[in-house]
């Protein structure tokens with residue numbers, strides 16, 4: 068790629084399309100290596116101009132082009148097709164051949180096992196046929212699929228089935244019609260043989276919707292939870308947002324080869340099987356939770372994404388930030404709201420703050436993009452959802468709902484921008500959101516400094532908030548932002564909550580308070596910021612043990628733990644501070660009553676979270692410090708760990724709130740217990756008696772993180788039992804990949820040759836190599852650079868197979884400014900090797916070139 072460097076596209080350069088394509092007929096004759104695609108479009112010039120019609124197309128073999136029935140000669144380039152002097156309105160017929168079997172990028176039409184399936188978002192449709200592959204070109208689709216009847220009994224596409232027939236040569240065909248206009252990224256096709264779980268849902272207005280869930284043969288017993296989740300999501304969207312489903316059929320297909328989690332194609336979602344399949348023996352509570360939330364996410368896209376879609380890809384957060392926020396609200400209603408919130412905040416602090424600190428930093432609405440797939444990021448998704456949440460906090464539930472109603476009413480059937488969304492919120496509520504809009508264009512993690520003063524005489528509590536956003540790699544100058552800062556004041560008489568609206572770089576607030584209170588800031592993580600508030604450990608302890616808000620209690624506990632870990636970095640012999648001991652004994656005392664919150668409060672902050680708290684870290688000493696704190700806590704509360712693991716549910720496994728809470732508490736206790744010398748029998752028995760994957764995995768994880776000698780025999784046993792089960796083996800690969808052990812590289816090498824491993828399957832790559840790069844801190848950051856070299860070598864191979872997956876895997880190599888200079892040099896060496904590697908995908912080029920800049 069060094070010859071022709073990929074160019075960035077800019078939001079500022081957006082122009083409306085020169086042509087519109089209101090109708091498209093697609094005819095697929097499926098074949099492994101030579102599928103024939105006939106695309107018949109109605110094309111209409113938009114505006115007065117004489118520009119050519121430019122169609123996107125990649126990796127296509129062009130067979131013929133006809134305009135109004137007459138063959139035209141057209142020369143295709145690597146990027147597409149340019150048709151000069153076309154009429155103002157015409158029928159365009161293009162025939163192409165494609166090779167799904169050898170399409171390892173899993174973008175466009177490809178094979179997952181023996182089935183055909185598609186993934187078009189963001190720009191994959193251009194790998195199927197020549198088309199204007201942009202979301203503001205919306206068409207009504209008819210799709211005809213022809214294939215062998217025996218191998219492909221199910222031929223699926225968007226919308227309703229309007230015809231089918233048999234052919235003499237053992238083939239059959241099906242014709243689909245989608246009555247809604249849609250951009251091509253929402254097109255989908257699936258052909259294969261599946262087990263089918265059928266159900267139905269009656270909408271609020273009384274319409275019957277057929278629900279169909281397609282899974283690999285033999286997996287019907289694992290499909291029930293996904294179906295139940297879908298029905299919950301459909302009901303929830305009616306009740307919370309008044310939004311009903313709009314077609315007569317909703318189909319979900321689970322496939323094993325998938326780049327992301329799932330895809331919201333109109334009426335035909337395609338899912339990574341890991342977000343569909345579950346039963347107690349093979350899936351954890353976390354899997355059950357994730358399935359419910361991803362099923363809901365894709366369903367909610369039907370309105371926020373499909374009925375109202377994006378004008379261009381810079382607006383991705385319009386649908387993703389909003390839909391993540393909606394699925395978060397749904398999850399909070401289905402499960403434990405405080406715990407759900409804690410998990411989301413952990414994602415922000417571990418991953419989004421890290422993205423802000425690295426070379427790929429971007430605003431939730433990026434201004435420049437080289438490869439769109441690189442922007443399906445924690446910033447666009449999760450920070451995007453945080454921005455929507457701030458609107459919800461500022462406007463309140465009713466105001467937010469009014470804004471949503473107006474947004475949908477105004478823009479149904481359109482392709483719009485983030486600005487259109489904020490405008491609807493503004494108009495429906497009659498407030499000025501000018502300042503708030505800066506969240507869409509400004510990148511980086513803001514810092515909010517807190518200073519307090521209590522006036523005894525006037526009984527007034529004064530609070531000064533100062534905000535500033537440090538410069539980021541993409542943007543020097545930053546402006547103050549509009550953010551809600553939720554606080555809690557705890558005094559003798561109880562506690563009071565307030566939401567302060569911060570708009571200036573410095574602002575002072577006064578609150579009446581009888582007696583000097585303890586202040587806790589950022590309740591519910593009301594804004595995606597870092598807080599600088601020097602509080603002594605007694606204050607933090609008070610919040611952790613006596614606060615009202617569960618999130619704030621957890622947050623205070625995490626701060627106490629983080630501080631004691633950072634303190635033992637500087638003083639290796641330091642013993643645990645009194646406040647931490649008091650935190651643990653206070654929390655353990657009430658653990659049986661509030662098991663879910665206790666579990667989170669007793670869990671140590673992850674290495675990645677700790678690393679984000681300091682501008683500079685030393686990997687080895689931070690790891691050692693975290694371990695030493697863990698050891699001291701394990702020993703100090705040895706008796707409690709042993710007795711608490713007995714609080715487990717006594718009924719057989721169900722994914723049910725009380726049970727999940729107890730299992731989670733038990734899992735945290737086990738991580739401490741496993742550090743104790745006399746834990747072997749308990750762990751061994753726990754493993755043997757477990758009747759569900761949550762408990763089994765809790766034991767394995769505890770053994771892994773304590774480097775317990777049981778780890779290897781248990782892992783061998785696990786492999787014996789589950790060796791043929793692809794999804795379960797991903798858990799096994801991940802445990803190996805993230806195991807911090809002197810031989811981790813050798814074992815990684817070996818495992819890439821395992822019968823169940825394949826570089827072509829993204830789930831396997833993420834499980835093994837991904838968990839090494841992201842979570843095997845000691846191995847990845849090995850002082851001799853061997854971890855960095857291993858990942859780089861692997862990326863070179865993977866990039867040729869699947870650049871999208873390679874580009875996600877490189878993330879841990881990007882943010883290195885907080886590491887010591889030796890490690891920085893080692894990473895830079897490897898990145899330089901990558902930059903010179905040929906060919907290098909646009910995906911990796913964008914990231915590597917920015918990192919080396």
Ligand code: ARG
Pocket residue numbers: 188189326327329330331364365387440443871
């Ligand atoms: N729209 C999908 C979702 O969030 C994600 C698909 C992204 N795919 C990609 N190749 N970048 O549910």
Ligand code: ZN
Pocket residue numbers: 364368386387390
């Ligand atoms: Zn989405």
